[in-house]
Amino acid sequence: MIPTRILAILVVSAILPACATTKPVPIANTPRNHAYIADSRAMYLFSQARISTIEGDYEGALALLRAAAESDPQGVYIHTSMAGVYLKMNNLPAALEECENAIGIDPKNFQAHQLAGNILAAMKRDKEAAEQFKQAIEINDKKEELYLHLAVSYVKSFEYEEAVNILKKLIAVAPDNAFGYYYLGKAYDQMKLHRESPQYYRKAIELKPDFDQARIDLAVSLESQGLTGEAIAAYRELLEENPKNSSISQHLIQLLIQQRRLEDALTLLKKFDENNLMGLETKRKIGLINLELERYDEAISIFETILKQEPEAHQIRYYIGNAYEEKGNRDQAIAEYSKIPPTAFNYFEAVGHIAFLYRDKGDVEFAISYLKEIISRRPERLEPYLFLSGIYESQNRFKDGLAILTGIEAKFPDDPALQFRLGVLFDKQGEKHESIARMKRVLALTPDDPQALNYLGYTYAEMGESLEEGLQLLKKANSIRPDDGFIMDSLGWIYFKLKKYDDAIIYLEKAYEIVDDDATIMSHLADAYAAKRDYKHALELFRRVLKLDSENHYAAEKIRKIKMETGEK
CATH class of the missing domain: 1.25.40.10 (Tetratricopeptide repeat domain)
Structure with a gap:
């Protein structure tokens, strides 16, 4: 059986013999587009193809359009229509080929360039897509969406400066285009120029007050700059307007946790739990915060609720073991850990x-x-x-x-x-040089291991050897883990060994701020103050050491010597 639309080709050939044999008369010698159709047979086939497309008969539509192209070879509109049909069939290469045919006929055809750009973008050929959008803009520089398409193509191909330039042209052409400002902010964020982006997000929000994604990205950008208070305020404002938005809530909760505002995070999570938002993940986070806040019974109760619904949640079982361990209930902790099967991760x-x-x-x-x-x-x-x-x-x-x-x-x-x-065991055994060899082996395998960098650097400090090498190791460890108090202590201690007491005090004070209950860090800082003859601070710190460890003979001896030197009784 011959499809109805294919029969149309034969019918048209029969009833329009003149059209089949006579060359179409060009209008002003321009390539055919939808506004200039001189071939009535091609026009009839084109209209039938549109009906076939609407009905979902894409193969029939293509057959009709091919016949139309034979009748009107210069009909650009026919090729762009064929590209559209191929797109509906998800045949991107064929769609692109038809766009190229259209451009070959009429290089100034705006629609063909725009469509080719969209197809290339869908094929992730972003540089080529950008070139098509550029040509479309040269033909028609008033189409705002083209600037956005071009900018996105530049961003995807990591050409951020080009994206910024195009977006600035867009907002010059269309100063009320909220998306232009928004994507300009996104481009600056991609370039890690976070200080530039907020002004553009704010302008996008001013133009489009319901632009939630711009408001979210503004909050994220503020967070990236360390403007925690502003970021939290921005997230809270968003939540007030849309209290069930889980994405915003998760951002805010994570930020509150990072800032150690655990009670605030817990309050927000409990609201989510009451509304059954985020499901068991909400309960898991509530349990973990309670664990962190040393509310072990509450944590255990929440984790057990999760296990009733997900008996194979082995990480939750592990958390219950942690809670009992922290409570000091070793037998119950062992019992919980023992329930984790050998197949569990x-x-x-x-x-x-x-x-x-x-x-x-x-x-x-x-x-x-x-x-x-x-x-x-x-x-x-x-x-x-x-x-x-x-x-x-x-x-x-x-x-x-x-x-x-x-x-x-x-x-x-x-x-x-x-x-x-x-390396640790050789060190404990007193075989320092073998320990050093092992730590160097660790760094040969993993050059950025902060623990090995710290251990080796501190070992050099304790031995009084290779101090400059040790200093470089500890600086690297500190750059990898800038908030690690023990690495900070090692760095301060090696400065002490290098007799750079001012530098030593800077780092040892920072270490003490982070870890305020470690006797070794206190002793190191006290030694640094004593070396600067600041005996008041030194004595105060050594006395704190003795409060922590009454058997600390080093601190007791240091106190005795300082008192002798200062004449203090």
Whole structure:
């Protein structure tokens, strides 16, 4: 059976013989477009093709359009229509080819360039898409959407400066175009020029007050600049207008958590939980915040509620174990960790907790035998070996720990965690140079490991050797983890060893601000003040050390010497 629309081709050929044999008369010698159709046969076929397209008969439409193109070879409108049909069939290469045919006939055809640009963008050929949009703008520079398309193509091909230039042209042509300002803000954010973007987001919002995405991106941009108060205010304003927007809420909650405003985050999460928004994820976050706030019973209750709905949520089980462990209920913690099956992703984390909990209960030998049993069942995993060496280390059985780890080096030759643990144990055994060699091995495998950088740098400081090398290692560690108080302490201590006491005090004070209950950090800072002959601060700090550790002989001796030197009784 011949499709109805195909029959139309034969019918038209029969009833319009003149059209089939006579050349169409060009109008002003211009290529055909929809405004200039001189070939009535082609026009009839084109109109039938449109009907076929509406009816969903795309193959029939294409057959009619091909016949129309034979009748009117210069008909640009026919090729752009064929491109549209191919797009409906999701045949992008064929659609692009028809656009190219149209452009070949009429290089100044605005529609063909715009359509080609859209197709190329969909094919992720962004540089070529940008070129088509540029040509379309040259033909018609009043079409606002073209500037947006071109800018997006530039952004996708990482040509941010070009995107900015185009968007500035757009807002010059169309100063009330909210999207132009919005994408200008986005482009600056992509360029990491966060200080530039807020003004454009604000202008977009002024022009389009219901532009929620611009308001969200404004808040994110403010957050990126560290303008936490403004960002939180922006998120809260958005939430007041749309209290059920989970995306905004998650941004705000995460920001509050980062700022350690846990009570505020908890209040917001509880509102979400009451409205059953975000489901179990809300409960999980409520549980974790309660865990952080040391409200262990509340955390356990929430986590158990989650487990009733998702019995296989092994991470939740792990959190329950954490809560009991922090409460000091070791037996219940062991019971919870033991429910995590060997197939779970966090099984070996649970194994480590179980072993050290038995050690803390005084069952050291049971902890050792437990880990050896795990090793016998899973010898291919490194974790239980590391845990076992840690148990030995905690009992000052460094040789036993080293024997375990050196015995598996051939099995795990390039594992940085193994080399790090070996370095620690050799250090504890008093073999400093072997420890240094192991830490250097870690850094050869993972050059940006902040723990290894810190350990090696601090070792040099303690030994009084290679201090300049140690300083560089510790500066690098600090750049990777700028908020780590222990790395800050190491950096201050190596400055102390270099006799750069002012620098030492700067970093040691920062370390003490971050970690205010560590006797070693206090002692280091006290030593730095004493070296500057600031005995008042030094004595105050050494006395705090003794409050933390009444058996700290170093602090007691330092206090005695300072009193002798100052004549203080």
